[in-house]
Amino acid sequence: MTSLRPLPSLIVFTQLFTAISKLKHLYPHSTIISLSRHIELLGIPPDLHSLNILPNCYCHLGRVDFGFSLMAKSLKLGFPPNHYTFCTLINGYIINDKLPQAAQLLNKIVKLGFQPNIVTYGAIFKGLCRIGDNDSALTLFNKMRSAAHCKPDLVIYSTIIDSLCKDSLLQQAMNLFSSMKTEGIQPDVVTYTSLIRGFYNSGCRVEAKGLLTKMLESNIAPDVKTYSMLVDMFCKDGHVVEAEAILQRMTDKGVSPDIITYNALLDGYCLRGQMEDAEKVLDSMAQNGCELDLVSLNTMINGYVKLKNIDKALTVLENMFQKEITPNVVSYSTLIDDLSKANRFTLAHQFFTDMQAHGITPNVVTYSSLLDGLCKREQLDEAIALLEDMDDKGIKPNTVTYNILINSLCEAGKLRDAAKIFSDLVSKGLQPDCKTYTTMIKGFCKKGLMSEAAQLLSKMEEDGSFSNGCTYNTIIRGYIYNNDLSNALYYRDIMVSKGFEADAETFSLFVSLLPSGNLNDSSKDLLQKLTT
Numbered sequence: 164m165t166s167l168r169p170l171p172s173l174i175v176f177t178q179l180f181t182a183i184s185k186l187k188h189l190y191p192h193s194t195i196i197s198l199s200r201h202i203e204l205l206g207i208p209p210d211l212h213s214l215n216i217l218p219n220c221y222c223h224l225g226r227v228d229f230g231f232s233l234m235a236k237s238l239k240l241g242f243p244p245n246h247y248t249f250c251t252l253i254n255g256y257i258i259n260d261k262l263p264q265a266a267q268l269l270n271k272i273v274k275l276g277f278q279p280n281i282v283t284y285g286a287i288f289k290g291l292c293r294i295g296d297n298d299s300a301l302t303l304f305n306k307m308r309s310a311a312h313c314k315p316d317l318v319i320y321s322t323i324i325d326s327l328c329k330d331s332l333l334q335q336a337m338n339l340f341s342s343m344k345t346e347g348i349q350p351d352v353v354t355y356t357s358l359i360r361g362f363y364n365s366g367c368r369v370e371a372k373g374l375l376t377k378m379l380e381s382n383i384a385p386d387v388k389t390y391s392m393l394v395d396m397f398c399k400d401g402h403v404v405e406a407e408a409i410l411q412r413m414t415d416k417g418v419s420p421d422i423i424t425y426n427a428l429l430d431g432y433c434l435r436g437q438m439e440d441a442e443k444v445l446d447s448m449a450q451n452g453c454e455l456d457l458v459s460l461n462t463m464i465n466g467y468v469k470l471k472n473i474d475k476a477l478t479v480l481e482n483m484f485q486k487e488i489t490p491n492v493v494s495y496s497t498l499i500d501d502l503s504k505a506n507r508f509t510l511a512h513q514f515f516t517d518m519q520a521h522g523i524t525p526n527v528v529t530y531s532s533l534l535d536g537l538c539k540r541e542q543l544d545e546a547i548a549l550l551e552d553m554d555d556k557g558i559k560p561n562t563v564t565y566n567i568l569i570n571s572l573c574e575a576g577k578l579r580d581a582a583k584i585f586s587d588l589v590s591k592g593l594q595p596d597c598k599t600y601t602t603m604i605k606g607f608c609k610k611g612l613m614s615e616a617a618q619l620l621s622k623m624e625e626d627g628s629f630s631n632g633c634t635y636n637t638i639i640r641g642y643i644y645n646n647d648l649s650n651a652l653y654y655r656d657i658m659v660s661k662g663f664e665a666d667a668e669t670f671s672l673f674v675s676l677l678p679s680g681n682l683n684d685s686s687k688d689l690l691q692k693l694t695t
Contacts, residue, residue: 222255398431
């Protein structure tokens with residue numbers, strides 16, 4: 164175009180730039196800025212429309228300030244900003260997660276006499292809901308409703324309803340749902356899908372099905388998102404046959420399942436261990452031209468792992484590479500965890516090394532699985548070294564990680580090391596849970612350190628980590644082993660007052676200490692007190 168003489172008009176260039184800007188997957192913003200400069204150098208002056216394209220490009224590059232500079236340039240050239248200009252800048256703040264600045268700009272343009280249009284409001288609502296600021300969204304919504312020039316439309320209602328449902332604020336969502344119908348705005352499939360998903364995820368299955376019925380009675384046809392959600396709902400409830408029926412219904416209605424639909428069904432079969440059925444779903448996907456993605460393959464790996472079919476899971480991993488789908492941390496962590504549990508630690512460690520060679524950083528789940536494998540092999544020094552390696556790489560261990568190591572150290576009689584790990588856990592700001600405390604109490608009991616065990620139980624209660632039946636049975640057995648029946652009964656009374664009971668091991672242990680033959684009255688009384 165630039166080689167033509169005479170040069171094409173600005174309108175033709177602007178049409179080209181507009182088309183290029185829609186190729187979002189190519190990240191065209193820098194290109195458009197460069198081309199715009201080029202045609203200015205050729206002597207083609209900009210107009211308001213061409214100047215409005217550039218702020219959008221700068222905003223997508225994170226430079227909203229350059230967008231404002233162009234607005235100043237526009238004013239100097241005699242082109243006052245319009246709604247599109249302000250909407251672009253507001254949206255620029257939103258996509259760069261600067262909601263306060265977006266709200267300030269909105270207030271300023273209102274004071275300047277500009278009345279925001281529905282697009283500007285829509286951009287603000289979208290941003291607020293994306294960060295979950297429902298209070299601000301509702302406040303702005305009420306202001307908008309009271310304004311005369313611009314009322315909320317279906318898109319704005321649906322955006323806020325969806326956000327409220329995601330935060331389980333179902334009553335507020337239903338209030339808006341009723342309000343929109345009162346205003347004469349008919350909900351669409353997007354509105355209903357948000358509500359159905361919100362109620363279902365909150366455990367209100369009856370209400371969710373009621374909304375689905377109301378939607379169908381209103382002649383609103385489900386779309387692929389609705390059907391996918393229904394398939395997922397039935398699968399999570401273990402009703403895979405019903406999910407298959409939904410899939411059949413959607414295809415009968417001319418709605419093609421997408422990757423999300425198929426993945427939901429795959430997950431349903433894999434959770435039930437029905438891997439042959441899951442493989443049939445893969446065949447259906449291939450027949451319908453739906454390419455497997457990382458989620459599909461991770462789901463299959465998890466399904467085979469649950470059935471302890473590690474070889475099949477490894478085959479899926481190999482298929483990933485063949486399909487040029489890069490495994491992620493979930494793919495490797497699932498395999499490493501099961502290999503460690505199956506005592507195939509050498510292979511687990513090989514995958515641990517392999518994932519890092521592929522540029523995939525292990526997470527706390529990966530490390531915890533490997534740590535568990537080392538502990539089961541009683542390689543405690545290596546386990547401690549692995550914990551230190553986590554720290555060096557900036558991956559924070561969680562309570563589960565520490566519990567694995569503390570338990571193994573206590574079992575090995577390395578109480579001093581276990582106590583140090585316990586202290587490290589607290590010093591790093593983590594809260595020991597019931598399992599952590601119970602494990603340490605058991606360790607003290609095995610060493611006969613009953614005073615320390617009792618002190619730790621008291622500390623546990625003080626710290627708000629509530630004990631359970633396992634905790635009390637542990638300390639009661641500790642006292643029985645140390646021939647202190649008085650304290651065993653004391654903690655038995657506390658245990659019963661908290662609604663817990665002596666377990667079979669505690670009962671059997673106590674019975675074994677009683678005199679053989681006919682029990683005397685005091686022994687019978689003692690047995691009754693402990694086991695009642």
